[in-house]
Amino acid sequence: MLIIGIAGGSGSGKTTVVKAITEQLQENVVVIPQDSYYKDLGHLSEEEKRVHNFDHPDSIDFDLLRAQLKDLREGKVVEQPIYSYITCGRSKNQTVTVKPADVIIVEGILIFCDPELRDLMDIKIFVDADDDDRLMRVMARDIVERGKTVEWVIERYSNTVKPMYLQFIEPSKRYADLIIPQGGHNKVAIDVLSATIEKSLASSNK
Numbered sequence: 192m193l194i195i196g197i198a199g200g201s202g203s204g205k206t207t208v209v210k211a212i213t214e215q216l217q218e219n220v221v222v223i224p225q226d227s228y229y230k231d232l233g234h235l236s237e238e239e240k241r242v243h244n245f246d247h248p249d250s251i252d253f254d255l256l257r258a259q260l261k262d263l264r265e266g267k268v269v270e271q272p273i274y275s276y277i278t279c280g281r282s283k284n285q286t287v288t289v290k291p292a293d294v295i296i297v298e299g300i301l302i303f304c305d306p307e308l309r310d311l312m313d314i315k316i317f318v319d320a321d322d323d324d325r326l327m328r329v330m331a332r333d334i335v336e337r338g339k340t341v342e343w344v345i346e347r348y349s350n351t352v353k354p355m356y357l358q359f360i361e362p363s364k365r366y367a368d369l370i371i372p373q374g375g376h377n378k379v380a381i382d383v384l385s386a387t388i389e390k391s392l393a394s395s396n397k
Contacts, residue, residue: 195296223259319372
């Protein structure tokens with residue numbers, strides 16, 4: 192089993208990179224999104240949810256993420272939480288059953304901020320993109336997929352997304368084994384990464 196971490200700022204193109212790698216690899220691949228492990232805030236008021244900082248490492252349940260990743264590495268099946276961006280809470284009676292696979296991809300903006308989680312990764316990738324490109328993608332995603340208003344997105348970007356990127360996410364780039372500029376549009380980097388993964392798998396299976 193190979194555990195790969197793919198980090199980068201919101202809207203950097205991480206999902207595109209994950210999709211491209213998954214399509215190229217012949218092995219069984221499972222993707223573990225960091226966003227499934229946001230702490231449950233369903234009990235908070237709408238105003239408290241509005242001002243909550245979702246881009247700070249403290250917003251992630253790293254204990255559960257690490258525990259489930261270790262279980263997968265040991266060949267165990269895990270029940271991944273289902274998180275709702277609408278309610279800011281976890282589903283009370285539903286989970287996603289995740290089985291061990293040849294390749295486990297952990298994807299999220301803050302995954303390199305936790306030293307113990309980093310130590311579980313065999314390969315660490317950072318997806319880089321210009322600030323303007325990231326902002327446009329964040330706006331499109333949050334408005335279309337998460338039902339947010341333009342005003343909400345701009346306020347959140349100014350108050351938390353950009354400051355937290357500069358404080359936590361961008362500095363975590365130094366832990367990466369490979370940095371991919373231009374996100375998922377960098378076909379050369381995707382090809383190199385896929386070849387590296389295939390080579391690592393071949394070595395580990397000997």
